[in-house]
Amino acid sequence: MDFFETREKYRRKEYRIYVRLVTRAVVFALLLWIGWQWGNYDQKNFYENLSNELDKSQTQLNQLNQKFVSLVQQNKKLVAENTISELGLKNTDKTLSNSIKFLLESDVSLEQIRQSLLSISSPINCRKLVDEKLAVATELYTGSESNLSLFQGGLTVHVNGAPFSQGNKNNPWFDPEQEIEVRLAYLGGQKIVTGLLPVDIIIPAETWLLKAQITQANLRGYVRIIFNQCSLR
Numbered sequence: 662m663d664f665f666e667t668r669e670k671y672r673r674k675e676y677r678i679y680v681r682l683v684t685r686a687v688v689f690a691l692l693l694w695i696g697w698q699w700g701n702y703d704q705k706n707f708y709e710n711l712s713n714e715l716d717k718s719q720t721q722l723n724q725l726n727q728k729f730v731s732l733v734q735q736n737k738k739l740v741a742e743n744t745i746s747e748l749g750l751k752n753t754d755k756t757l758s759n760s761i762k763f764l765l766e767s768d769v770s771l772e773q774i775r776q777s778l779l780s781i782s783s784p785i786n787c788r789k790l791v792d793e794k795l796a797v798a799t800e801l802y803t804g805s806e807s808n809l810s811l812f813q814g815g816l817t818v819h820v821n822g823a824p825f826s827q828g829n830k831n832n833p834w835f836d837p838e839q840e841i842e843v844r845l846a847y848l849g850g851q852k853i854v855t856g857l858l859p860v861d862i863i864i865p866a867e868t869w870l871l872k873a874q875i876t877q878a879n880l881r882g883y884v885r886i887i888f889n890q891c892s893l894r
Contacts, residue, residue: 834882
């Protein structure tokens with residue numbers, strides 16, 4: 662075997678080796694591509710199934726929420742009907758009983774309804790409890806004279822007003838022609854009323870009303886406050 666034959670033999674051998682390597686690489690790449698496609702297909706199916714399950718769960722949750730809201734509303738209706746029955750209002754004015762029933766179903770407490778009815782009632786048999794003068798606080802002046810404490814601290818009154826156009830630090834009186842703000846703090850709540858003088862305020866209690874009348878005092882910068890206790894019958 663001469664040199665040329667030997668070289669040709671090794672060249673063919675190297676060619677076969679290269680062909681096998683390229684073939685293996687192609688087969689390996691093809692297997693990787695097939696595996697990636699298969700995994701991608703499985704992942705896509707998994708996400709689709711998961712999305713479908715989530716949609717079903719959301720639909721069921723919405724249905725349960727609707728049922729819950731419906732049950733809560735039915736319970737409110739039953740409670741309102743029982744309350745109307747216990748109060749003995751079924752056989753009275755139908756409009757009144759329906760109105761109270763509607764308010765109860767709208768989460769308005771019976772105590773709030775009672776307080777509202779008392780506040781619009783016409784007070785009778787009034788007797789004067791307090792007759793005081795109170796300095797009106799303004800942007801130019803506020804002090805201890807602007808706060809009034811009554812009934813051993815059970816009721817505090819504070820009045821704010823707009824300063825008089827010619828007022829200054831030496832004469833900080835309020836303008837009685839503009840609105841004042843009356844703030845009453847008492848056990849169980851607070852009430853703020855705004856308006857022009859004279860101002861009438863009603864605070865309902867258990868079986869009586871506390872009526873406040875606020876007018877301009879004969880002392881500059883002050884208002885007069887009269888509290889009357891009135892019964893409803």
